[in-house]
Amino acid sequence: MKFQTSFLLKNRHIQTTYASLFRKVPKLSIEIEKFSLSDGDFVEAYWHKIANHTDTTPIVILFHGLTGSFESPYIQGVMSALERAKISSVLMHFRGCSGKENLKARSYHSGDTQDALEFTRSVKKRYPHATLFAVGYSLGANVLLKLLGETKENSPFNAAVAVSAPMRLDLCANKMNRGFSRFYQHLLLKDLHLSLEKKYEHHDMQKLIGLKKEDIKNLKNFWEFDEVYTAKVNGFESAQDYYTKSSSKQYLRSIKIPTLIIHAKDDPFMTEAVIPKQEEVSDSVELEISENGGHVGFVSGSLLKPNYWLDERVVSFFNDQLHLSSFEDQNALFPSSH
Numbered sequence: 001m002k003f004q005t006s007f008l009l010k011n012r013h014i015q016t017t018y019a020s021l022f023r024k025v026p027k028l029s030i031e032i033e034k035f036s037l038s039d040g041d042f043v044e045a046y047w048h049k050i051a052n053h054t055d056t057t058p059i060v061i062l063f064h065g066l067t068g069s070f071e072s073p074y075i076q077g078v079m080s081a082l083e084r085a086k087i088s089s090v091l092m093h094f095r096g097c098s099g100k101e102n103l104k105a106r107s108y109h110s111g112d113t114q115d116a117l118e119f120t121r122s123v124k125k126r127y128p129h130a131t132l133f134a135v136g137y138s139l140g141a142n143v144l145l146k147l148l149g150e151t152k153e154n155s156p157f158n159a160a161v162a163v164s165a166p167m168r169l170d171l172c173a174n175k176m177n178r179g180f181s182r183f184y185q186h187l188l189l190k191d192l193h194l195s196l197e198k199k200y201e202h203h204d205m206q207k208l209i210g211l212k213k214e215d216i217k218n219l220k221n222f223w224e225f226d227e228v229y230t231a232k233v234n235g236f237e238s239a240q241d242y243y244t245k246s247s248s249k250q251y252l253r254s255i256k257i258p259t260l261i262i263h264a265k266d267d268p269f270m271t272e273a274v275i276p277k278q279e280e281v282s283d284s285v286e287l288e289i290s291e292n293g294g295h296v297g298f299v300s301g302s303l304l305k306p307n308y309w310l311d312e313r314v315v316s317f318f319n320d321q322l323h324l325s326s327f328e329d330q331n332a333l334f335p336s337s338h
Helices: 012-022 071-086 114-126 139-154 169-175 181-199 206-208 212-220 224-234 237-244 246-254 309-333
Strands: 031-036 042-048 059-063 088-092 130-135 157-162 257-264 285-290 299-301 304-310
Touching: 012 071, 012 299, 012 304, 042 071, 042 114, 059 071, 059 114, 059 139, 059 304, 071 088, 071 130, 071 309, 088 114, 114 139, 130 139, 130 309, 139 157, 139 246, 139 257, 157 309, 169 224, 169 237, 181 212, 181 224, 206 224, 224 237, 237 246, 257 309, 299 309, 304 309
Parallel strands: 059 088, 059 130, 130 157, 157 257, 257 285
Antiparallel strands: 031 042, 042 088, 299 304
């Protein structure tokens, strides 16, 4: 199911921005769960269950990208596609991303697997007989891949998909500070600045990170923002220390469950140096690398009649896993007499 697109949609920036500008997603019925974390903070999970959800209905846990949320078109798009495939889904917002301020001064970050693991284990406990899948996008994909590498054969998931993961964070931070990519950096930093400014209303941030509220606007790139805030509040020595420890590329050889990595060579958020080679991943990892697709784009069809290939690919991968496990279950029940 190789990704291909029309000539007019091949541009990396059209791929990256098309869905957020033009995609119309149907209104989804959502149940909101406030999930308490072990450190006293919380995250909000948005559930979209199929009409006849049972204890054995497959569930996909979704992890959004930097400054993403339920409002992100790629999240609502895949939830709709999964529903059509009779699969329920739930988006775990990272701390502070659902529109409600979280309680701690610390933030979510690209290597923070603890919250995701706590929430996933809770879902597994509630639905012990359900097949559990995961999809991560961008930052959420890096978190997911790192989590799979850390948990190895004890992964709470049966299979996973990682889309446009920034698997080498330092290389991505460098790329975002060059050329047209600075436009995306500017948009993302604008949201990050606003989130950090809100922290000053509830915490003594100046004491914690040594920066006055009015100086936040001077943090012009990810290296500066992560050096001053992300690294400091999350216990890293520096931005480089944070990037080195949190990058998922080093964890890919430890992944033990079926995992699909979808990535485009023309992703404007990173260079091709981020993409792992076959020898850098375990036998459980399938690399699907395309020439085009942009960042969390992968829109096929035409400009006027787009087709959201990414959603279809995610669904087909999980359907294959479900058919495989049901085939194995049948073989276990009726072993061959040969």
